[in-house]
Amino acid sequence: MRTLHHLPLSPQCRLVRLALSEKRLPFDLAIERVWEQREDFLNLNPAGEVPVLVEENGLAIPGGRVICEYLDEAYPDVPLMGRTLAERVEVRRLLDWFETRFASEVTQNLLGEKVDKRLHGRGHPDGNALRAGYGCLRFHLDYISWLAETRSWLAGNTISIADFAAAAHLSSLDFIGDITWAKAPAAKEWYARVKSRPCFRGLLSDRMSGIMPPAHYANLDF
Amino acid sequence: MRTLHHLPLSPQCRLVRLALSEKRLPFDLAIERVWEQREDFLNLNPAGEVPVLVEENGLAIPGGRVICEYLDEAYPDVPLMGRTLAERVEVRRLLDWFETRFASEVTQNLLGEKVDKRLHGRGHPDGNALRAGYGCLRFHLDYISWLAETRSWLAGNTISIADFAAAAHLSSLDFIGDITWAKAPAAKEWYARVKSRPCFRGLLSDRMSGIMPPAHYANLDF
Numbered sequence: 001m002r003t004l005h006h007l008p009l010s011p012q013c014r015l016v017r018l019a020l021s022e023k024r025l026p027f028d029l030a031i032e033r034v035w036e037q038r039e040d041f042l043n044l045n046p047a048g049e050v051p052v053l054v055e056e057n058g059l060a061i062p063g064g065r066v067i068c069e070y071l072d073e074a075y076p077d078v079p080l081m082g083r084t085l086a087e088r089v090e091v092r093r094l095l096d097w098f099e100t101r102f103a104s105e106v107t108q109n110l111l112g113e114k115v116d117k118r119l120h121g122r123g124h125p126d127g128n129a130l131r132a133g134y135g136c137l138r139f140h141l142d143y144i145s146w147l148a149e150t151r152s153w154l155a156g157n158t159i160s161i162a163d164f165a166a167a168a169h170l171s172s173l174d175f176i177g178d179i180t181w182a183k184a185p186a187a188k189e190w191y192a193r194v195k196s197r198p199c200f201r202g203l204l205s206d207r208m209s210g211i212m213p214p215a216h217y218a219n220l221d222f
Numbered sequence: 223m224r225t226l227h228h229l230p231l232s233p234q235c236r237l238v239r240l241a242l243s244e245k246r247l248p249f250d251l252a253i254e255r256v257w258e259q260r261e262d263f264l265n266l267n268p269a270g271e272v273p274v275l276v277e278e279n280g281l282a283i284p285g286g287r288v289i290c291e292y293l294d295e296a297y298p299d300v301p302l303m304g305r306t307l308a309e310r311v312e313v314r315r316l317l318d319w320f321e322t323r324f325a326s327e328v329t330q331n332l333l334g335e336k337v338d339k340r341l342h343g344r345g346h347p348d349g350n351a352l353r354a355g356y357g358c359l360r361f362h363l364d365y366i367s368w369l370a371e372t373r374s375w376l377a378g379n380t381i382s383i384a385d386f387a388a389a390a391h392l393s394s395l396d397f398i399g400d401i402t403w404a405k406a407p408a409a410k411e412w413y414a415r416v417k418s419r420p421c422f423r424g425l426l427s428d429r430m431s432g433i434m435p436p437a438h439y440a441n442l443d444f
Contacts, residue, residue: 045315046365047323059308066314069291074307085296086281092288093267101269143268 005032005041005052008206009115009175011107012064012099013051014168019071019161020053021199023078027053035120065099068161080161091155094147094162098169102140107169109133110178115211137173141184148190159194167194171203177214181222188222196220227254227263227274230428231337231397233329234286234321235273236390241293241383242275243421245300249275257342287321290383302383313377316369316384320391324362329391331355332400337433359395363406370412381416389416393425399436403444410444418442 004020004027006013020027032041032050045052045062053061053070061067072081082088110133113125144166147154155162170191173179181188194200204218216222226242226249228235242249254263254272267274267284275283275292283289294303304310332355335347366388369376377384392413395401403410416422426440438444 047319059311061311062315063318065287066311066318069314070307070311073310085292088295089281089283089288089292092291093284096285096288097269 002027002056003030003054004028005030005044005054006050007031007034008208009111009172010050011103011111011165011168011172014171014203015064015161015165016051016053016067017202018164018168018199019068019080021202022080022159022164022197023071023075025071025075064165065095068095072161080159080164082155082158082160087156087160091160091162094155095165098162098165102166102169105136106133106140107172109136111172111176114176114178134178137178138183141179141187144190145184145186148186154190159197163190163194167191167200168203171195171200174217175206175213176211181216192220192222224249224278225252225276226250227252227266227276228272229253229256230430231333231394232272233325233333233387233390233394236393236425237286237383237387238273238275238289239424240386240390240421241290241302243424244302244381244386244419245293245297247293247297286387287317290317294383302381302386304377304380304382309378309382313382313384316377317387320384320387324388324391327358328355328362329394331358333394333398336398336400356400359400360405363401363409366412367406367408370408376412381419385412385416389413389422390425393417393422396439397428397435398433403438414442414444 002020002025004013004016006017006029008031017029032038032052034041034048034050037048041052042048044054044060047062049062051062051064051067053067055061061070068080072079080091082091109129113129113133117123117125144154151157153159153163154166170179181191195204207213224242224247226235226238228239228251230253239251254260254274256263256270256272259270263274264270266276266282269284271284273284273286273289275289277283283292290302294301302313304313331351335351335355339345339347366376373379375381375385376388392401403413417426429435
């Protein structure tokens, strides 16, 4: 069976789980404690990071973006990267936006400070980082709202990897209770549509020891 | 004419210049002072960053990786992303390696501290960042040497975007005299092969006010 080496709250791993499920590709999940730097895992991915997808034929595909490009080439029946050249540019532009800009400005400052630091025993969250993270989150939620108000889905007329990349980050932040949905109604309406898709069920049933998600986390009518 | 909005020492811009030239696609260069946040430019790329490629039909493609994927789909005659699924995974894995890991561990710590800080009047280079950058550069040159010793090109049997991504970063660092090639002979031999390709000529003739590259920078037999 195809196996995804992952960590439950990693947005890049969640992105891949959503893409695999939307394409109806069955997979097993294997939690990888990347900080242990297992030699077998470093052989799969010298960068030592999750996600890594291992196909049944043994091909190891490391990294969220690399896996998404691979899946759309290997399993094109449910296309998630856009169809025309212009659509594909927009999907990849937004994928890049969420994987670099949102990741460094918001996710790293909030999830990184609150969860990763604790997991690795690196002390308490830094107040400046949290303030920067919450400030940038408001800006990004406004941008997502603007996209959702002007298009059917974030990158255009059809759901794509751009929606899943954004939803993956937001779902991890929602798990730790960091999103005030009432302040971003258009983003909330779009997120509710993504969240109610069958591909999202796996993420909503995730539980981690020591972290209790808020009551609305798994609620489709939040 | 197709136009690339760029900055001369930006490795992502250099990567795109190499890809365009290798594919023999003519283009004009337009320097974009991104720190001025021109409104017309923000309309092309809301992230406000170079590179942005604008096609003759007006399509704007922002970001090094997005442009490389686009070029290989729009102009497949000279393929640079690999042919088989496994080759494409390896090209994209290395592209990701250089654009995230090398960029943050080396380029940001050296080029960012020495050039970007001065350009933006943000003070002197930070000694700790420089030390970290030089330390990581040694590790990365060893990794490039290992790849170059075990394969014809970094990602496999044919030259690819992986070679150009690595060479783009190294060429920017070489411009500011930060690479001691004698300590990494296999990486040097591979870089000499990339540097001697016609697509590299434009980069080697770059000059910037206030920065003088070392004598070997444009020398093909360095």
